[in-house]
Amino acid sequence: MMKRFKRIVALVIAFAIIATSFNMVYAEEASGDSSAAKVSADASDDAVSSDAYKATSEVKTEVTTEVMTTEVLTTEDVNTDISSAEASTDASADAPFSEASKVDSIYLTAHGKTKVVVSWTSVYQATGYLVYKKAPSASYKLVSFVYECKYTDSSVKYGKTYEYKIVPVMDTNASMEASADASRDASYYVSGDGIIKGLENSITFKNAKIVATGHQKYTYTEMKGDIALLCKNYHGIVKSHVFGKSEDNRNLYDVTVGNPNAKKSLMVVASIHAREYMTTVVTMSQIEYYLQNYYSKIDGKSVSGTLDNICIHFVPMANPDGVTISQSGFNSIRNKTLRAKLKKMPGYSRQWKSNARGVDLNRNYAYKFRRRGIRGQEGYSGAKASSEKETKAISKLITSLKSKGLKGAVNYHTMGSIIFGGIKKSAAAYKNTKRMYKVAKNTTKYLASEAVGYGSSGYGNLREYFMYTKKVPSITIEVGRYCNPVPQSQFKGIWSKNKKLVLREARLFD
Numbered sequence: 001m002m003k004r005f006k007r008i009v010a011l012v013i014a015f016a017i018i019a020t021s022f023n024m025v026y027a028e029e030a031s032g033d034s035s036a037a038k039v040s041a042d043a044s045d046d047a048v049s050s051d052a053y054k055a056t057s058e059v060k061t062e063v064t065t066e067v068m069t070t071e072v073l074t075t076e077d078v079n080t081d082i083s084s085a086e087a088s089t090d091a092s093a094d095a096p097f098s099e100a101s102k103v104d105s106i107y108l109t110a111h112g113k114t115k116v117v118v119s120w121t122s123v124y125q126a127t128g129y130l131v132y133k134k135a136p137s138a139s140y141k142l143v144s145f146v147y148e149c150k151y152t153d154s155s156v157k158y159g160k161t162y163e164y165k166i167v168p169v170m171d172t173n174a175s176m177e178a179s180a181d182a183s184r185d186a187s188y189y190v191s192g193d194g195i196i197k198g199l200e201n202s203i204t205f206k207n208a209k210i211v212a213t214g215h216q217k218y219t220y221t222e223m224k225g226d227i228a229l230l231c232k233n234y235h236g237i238v239k240s241h242v243f244g245k246s247e248d249n250r251n252l253y254d255v256t257v258g259n260p261n262a263k264k265s266l267m268v269v270a271s272i273h274a275r276e277y278m279t280t281v282v283t284m285s286q287i288e289y290y291l292q293n294y295y296s297k298i299d300g301k302s303v304s305g306t307l308d309n310i311c312i313h314f315v316p317m318a319n320p321d322g323v324t325i326s327q328s329g330f331n332s333i334r335n336k337t338l339r340a341k342l343k344k345m346p347g348y349s350r351q352w353k354s355n356a357r358g359v360d361l362n363r364n365y366a367y368k369f370r371r372r373g374i375r376g377q378e379g380y381s382g383a384k385a386s387s388e389k390e391t392k393a394i395s396k397l398i399t400s401l402k403s404k405g406l407k408g409a410v411n412y413h414t415m416g417s418i419i420f421g422g423i424k425k426s427a428a429a430y431k432n433t434k435r436m437y438k439v440a441k442n443t444t445k446y447l448a449s450e451a452v453g454y455g456s457s458g459y460g461n462l463r464e465y466f467m468y469t470k471k472v473p474s475i476t477i478e479v480g481r482y483c484n485p486v487p488q489s490q491f492k493g494i495w496s497k498n499k500k501l502v503l504r505e506a507r508l509f510d
């Protein structure tokens with residue numbers, strides 16, 4: 001430890017020497033010496049006064065000899081030494097007392113509605129951290145000094161916005177030695193009480209409901225923003241990843257709730273049919289509900305206990321172009337060629353089921369694919385199996401999840417308040433599809449598919465692709481009582497029947 005400390009001091013001294021030589025060179029240039037002009041061509045006054053290290057890279061060749069003649073280590077030696085030290089990072093090796101004296105990232109993990117854990121990345125040579133909090137319409141107050149990179153606030157109110165500011169407290173000995181030279185460095189300062197503070201960083205925490213369910217058209221753009229906010233407020237227990245793009249270049253999101261490294265997983269797919277965007281509102285609400293209750297119980301059982309073992313991969317909008325067409329018309333398609341072709345297809349935008357190429361994505365999968373229909377009309381299969389980007393991306397995601405323990409899949413559609421769980425007795429996924437079906441029936445009290453015949457029939461459909469091609473148990477739930485798109489007024493009823501459903505399905509495999 002002591003050895004490293006000495007070398008760091010040596011490094012600082014080396015910097016001072018380099019900076020001093022640079023100043024000399026720079027002064028010469030200013031006085032009109034053309035021989036030094038090339039050295040400082042890229043340097044500005046700012047670089048000299050506030051970022052001595054940056055300047056060293058420009059003058060290194062000029063001053064190496066001088067540094068070598070002094071009794072300190074060369075920059076190279078010190079860098080090698082520090083990079084081998086376990087706590088160091090590249091940034092801190094370069095400039096231990098400047099840029100690196102700031103917390104890189106701050107994270108929030110809300111626990112229910114009244115508690116949040118604030119955590120952050122560690123700062124090299126920080127001995128601890130000062131935590132400041134700003135309550136609504138108040139100024140920052142120092143609330144804690146912590147040694148760990150973590151602060152728990154159990155007194156936040158739902159519906160309010162807070163700010164947290166983290167200031168590292170630097171190693172006093174090392175910093176004091178350095179301060180003689182680095183006093184011009186604005187990245188930290190010695191306060192009246194002798195505490196050497198690093199740079200501050202802050203984060204805003206909006207402790208409020210994220211997914212809005214009170215309006216008819218929950219758009220792709222809203223979903224995108226909500227996914228980002230959920231990831232911000234629930235760091236560590238939710239992750240989003242764009243696993244593909246739609247034909248009109250919108251993102252396809254896989255939002256993973258729970259431990260992303262769990263050995264088991266469940267997949268949920270919504271809005272594969274354009275006008276069925278109510279299912280995006282339902283699944284996005286489920287994501288928020290499970291995250292909000294992650295550290296408490298649902299059905300009397302710990303949510304984290306389940307989701308640490310089996311994570312849930314939500315694809316809340318499998319057909320974002322189609323949803324956008326149904327909500328905002330053909331003109332919302334950005335690609336000129338696609339847009340022009342769409343306008344010549346049969347069918348009204350509001351009632352749209354297909355993607356932006358007029359293909360019914362739930363007829364496009366590579367199981368019992370059969371070419372049929374007319375582009376733009378309900379049920380058009382596409383020219384061949386997996387012809388669409390959305391189909392390819394989801395098929396690929398399923399394959400990847402399957403290799404990592406995918407146990408089952410829930411497909412959300414509208415409408416009819418009915419569940420499809422039919423499967424051939426000989427199928428490998430038979431037993432668990434039946435179990436999933438039973439849980440869904442008991443939870444929602446929706447109609448049994450037996451009442452209307454065998455399964456969500458059709459060629460190239462996703463549920464059958466899951467069950468027969470991928471051997472993944474799978475059910476389909478049709479929410480909403482009447483009318484497509486399902487009116488917002490039905491959300492409350494749908495929600496009360498479905499909010500726990502996906503978690504209960506996951507628990508079948510826990």
Ligand SMILES: [Zn+2]
Pocket residue numbers: 273276413414
């Ligand atoms: Zn559908």
